Amino acid sequence: APAFAERTAVTAARLVDVEAGKLRTNAVVVVDGERIVEVRDDGQVPADAKRIDLGDVTFVPGLIDCHVHIAGQSGEFYTNMFRRSAIDRAVFAHVYAKRTLDAGFTTVRNLGSDEFIDVALRNAIDRGDIPGPRIVASGVAIGATGGHADDGTGFSPYLRIEGFSGIADGVDAIRAKVRNDVKYGADVIKFMASAGVLSEEESVGEPQYSQEEMNALVDEAHRWHRKVAAHAHGTEAIKMATKAGVDSIEHGSFLDEEAIKLMKQHGTWLVADVYNDDYILSEFARMNYPASMIEKERKVGRTQRESFRAAVKAGVKIAYGTDAGVYPHGWNAKQFAKMVEWGQTPMQAIQAATVNAATLLGRSDKVGAIKAGLYADLVAVPGNPLEAIGTMEKVGFVMKGGKVEKNEKTAP
Ligand code: ARG
Structure with a gap:
């Protein structure tokens, strides 16, 4: 990654932690280049990061x-x-x-x-x-x-x-x-x-x-x-x-x-x-x-x-x-x-x-979860998919390898 790359922090109300099998709140996913560098639960955005706030949605891994x-x-x-x-x-x-x-x-x-x-x-x-x-x-x-x-x-x-x-x-x-x-x-x-x-x-x-x-x-x-x-x-x-x-x-x-x-x-x-x-x-x-x-x-x-x-x-x-x-x-x-x-x-x-x-x-070292070290592949769905699985059909935000591929307001 270039030396002056700006880090991005994408934030949302919730995040599905697929490895722990639980829902986390106040999610902050810090992205540098094409990788995730940090995942936080405290809503705090690092000072040097540009913020993309998605609000009342849930992050799911790509x-x-x-x-x-x-x-x-x-x-x-x-x-x-x-x-x-x-x-x-x-x-x-x-x-x-x-x-x-x-x-x-x-x-x-x-x-x-x-x-x-x-x-x-x-x-x-x-x-x-x-x-x-x-x-x-x-x-x-x-x-x-x-x-x-x-x-x-x-x-x-x-x-x-x-x-x-x-x-x-x-x-x-x-x-x-x-x-x-x-x-x-x-x-x-x-x-x-x-x-x-x-x-x-x-x-x-x-x-x-x-x-x-x-x-x-x-x-x-x-x-x-x-x-x-x-x-x-x-x-x-x-x-x-x-x-x-x-x-x-x-x-x-x-x-x-x-x-x-x-x-x-x-x-x-x-x-x-x-x-x-x-x-x-x-x-x-x-x-x-x-x-x-x-x-x-x-x-x-x-x-x-x-x-x-x-x-x-x-x-x-x-x-x-x-x-x-x-x-x-x-x-x-x-x-x-x-x-x-x-x-x-x-x-x-x-x-x-x-x-x-x-x-x-054979790619769990690259994709499949939202955690530091993996590609920044993540999506956001409205509401809570653990309560209403149909919301998985309403993906409004897609990031792949740190690049925002889609960012639409989703109907709740
Ligand atoms: N490609 C599959 C096949 O032709 C499709 C099977 C679809 N049907 C199903 N019930 N999954 O055999």
Whole structure:
């Protein structure tokens, strides 16, 4: 930081201390350059600091969404599929990045994008060329031929649709795909352990790789020091991925007692997009999604929420992830209320999106809490989110790396 940098003190009535699990009052967050240097509880602003007083609001650490698809968004199914290319998506991705940041999400983990749009976007944001959240990028998602990562499934073979080009079968091809993702800048590896909803396989949850294939994928990724996120709806696939040593199970729709036990044993995180079902069931028929997909959604929606509740109760580690992109970017915070409806306390839901998410990402030395030494990533919401979790959807102030990205008066 330059020698004459002026320190800034942002002040507010309350602050959610996610590490202590408590609410603090008379909050003063002193920022120097891109880092937090001091957090006070006495309302006192250091003499050399410029003050930004936000008044009767609550500070929360910059939010983290561990499952987004920043380079795309659901729309008319056949338009997205046949009249838009990866280049169209790349051109638009910065708009979604800005909406995500404005919603208070200062870090996201992108789990699968066409080509390496997420890597390019991450780099442009890191250079300061465009506004957006810090991105932990996966590059292309890896999956089996005919599986959830293969967009060609269900279409005429003459179309030769190659999906996200992460298709790989067999141990050697899978290892090569992992290396290819790493080569082009992936921070994390995403793969499809099971079938899915928004793809045309018959099943919604059957395993799509053998145990041997999953083991090899995780082994290869970890050798390159990349964590692994496994898309897994079905019980068997969840267990296989957990045994293979993945770092997080995405969706986790059909958990049984044994799956929960295995996840606890292995320290596997659950990242469950429990808001998604509402949006898919209300909007996807109108957007001409195939009826078979909507049928599959009916099979997972409620079960996923029940699984989530059971996992919370059993003490499985939970990190916040929404699958934003399936529903509109910028709506990322809508899931807080769902997580509370299905078994978490408001504090637990906020921890899932801050300190827990940072731990899953391996970045708790940089983000996920409001404390000295971390990046000055913080947001403010009106009222008290521990009493009314819906207020998380009304982020009025966003600071990322010490820079004010948004500062609006919020309606109480
Ligand atoms: N991307 C996921 C899939 O297609 C979305 C699942 C959404 N549904 C849900 N209930 N979470 O499988």
